[in-house]
Amino acid sequence: GAESVLGQGSSFWFTARLQRGRDMTLGGNGAASAEAVQTELVQRHGSARILVAEDNEVNRDVVVAMLNILGMRVDTAEDGLQALGQAKTQMYDLVLMDMQMPVLDGLEATRQLRAQPALVHLPIVAMTANAMDADRQRCLDAGMNDHLAKPVVPERLWAVLQRWCGTSACGAVGAAPQARGQ
Numbered sequence: 001g002a003e004s005v006l007g008q009g010s011s012f013w014f015t016a017r018l019q020r021g022r023d024m025t026l027g028g029n030g031a032a033s034a035e036a037v038q039t040e041l042v043q044r045h046g047s048a049r050i051l052v053a054e055d056n057e058v059n060r061d062v063v064v065a066m067l068n069i070l071g072m073r074v075d076t077a078e079d080g081l082q083a084l085g086q087a088k089t090q091m092y093d094l095v096l097m098d099m100q101m102p103v104l105d106g107l108e109a110t111r112q113l114r115a116q117p118a119l120v121h122l123p124i125v126a127m128t129a130n131a132m133d134a135d136r137q138r139c140l141d142a143g144m145n146d147h148l149a150k151p152v153v154p155e156r157l158w159a160v161l162q163r164w165c166g167t168s169a170c171g172a173v174g175a176a177p178q179a180r181g182q
Helices: 030-045 057-069 080-089 106-114 133-142 154-165
Strands: 002-005 009-012 049-053 073-077 094-097 124-128 146-149
Touching: 030 154, 049 057, 049 080, 057 073, 057 154, 073 080, 080 094, 080 106, 094 106, 094 154, 106 124, 106 133, 124 133, 133 146, 146 154
Parallel strands: 049 073, 049 094, 094 124, 124 146
Antiparallel strands: 002 009
């Protein structure tokens, strides 16, 4: 409807009856699906070891908190050079790698990780505010497996974890440890 008074303004209104939409990221709808995904991640991959390479302290703390809720073991690196050193000496199930970091950016750190025979199959996911298609392609060309745009939304992070942990023994109970060479 509408009401209008000359010289005073107009008011418009409408009524809409909507259905709750599906959350395409989770493949379901509502909190039940989010809770189910979170429960599945905890049960199947709760002991996964994740490396978060992120120079921004707030972003790093937020992602670490999301992973800790799932029971995952999380190490952090503040630049690409630290991430490279840690990945060479510690076995990780997944690396979340920022693109733009000091000392060594995430793209070059990924290239150097891929040059290590023992790290060729390590899932590396870009975690970056650079969300354009060209940025995503640069990440893939550098050897990253996937792209997660910031700000990181829990449901999108969970979908990435399901995708990359679901295809390996990522944090699975009883999974045989893999040796990492230098």
